[in-house]
Amino acid sequence: MHQHKRIPLGLVLIFLGLLSGACTVHYVADYNAEVKADILRVAKQVDLFWGKLLATPVDQRQYAKFKDDYIRIETDLRGLLMQNRIRPLNELSTQQSQIALELWEQDMADHKNNEGISDFIAKRHRQDFVRVFVAMAKGEEAKQLDE
Known part of the structure; x- marks a missing residue:
């Protein structure tokens, strides 16, 4: 008859502890510097658009x-x-991007239908987009801290 040696429970627990410490569970996407750069690039284009519109x-x-x-x-x-x-694992950033796109499409449709935009609306929408892009950039940065 062949006998199996038992591994002491303490060693099993230590091994599992080391193994679990080496593995991390991510519930969000990993940080992506390219995406953050794209967020900032598009944010600048949107801000420039509103600036040009307000200067007109x-x-x-x-x-x-x-x-x-x-x-x-x-x-x-x-x-x-x-x-x-x-x-x-990028649902929140996807939702933020979707919101930015929908706001932009709505602004475009409103401008087309009304053939103009007041200073008040332009300034308010410019501020709205700043908030959206800041949230998107901070969300991407937070992924970096999670790593």
Whole structure:
């Protein structure tokens, strides 16, 4: 008859403790410096857009003059959304990107339908986008701290 040696329970617990300390469970996506750089790049483009719009006299703010900028920024926001969607465990960042895109699309549609934007609306929307992009950038930075 073949006898098995028993491993002392203390050694098993120590081994499991070391093993569990070496493995970490991530509930969010890993930090991605490229995504953070893209967030800041798009944020600057959006801020520049609102700055240019505000520098334009109110009676000259027809949608057609800003159409190309709207489309370029919409494309960049869609790219940001795609980057976030393809990363596993990245639901919050994906939602933030979706919100930014929806806000942008709504602003674009409103401008097109109204053929202009007041200073009040432009300043408020500029501030709204600053808040959205700050939240997105801080969210990405928080992933770095989790590593």
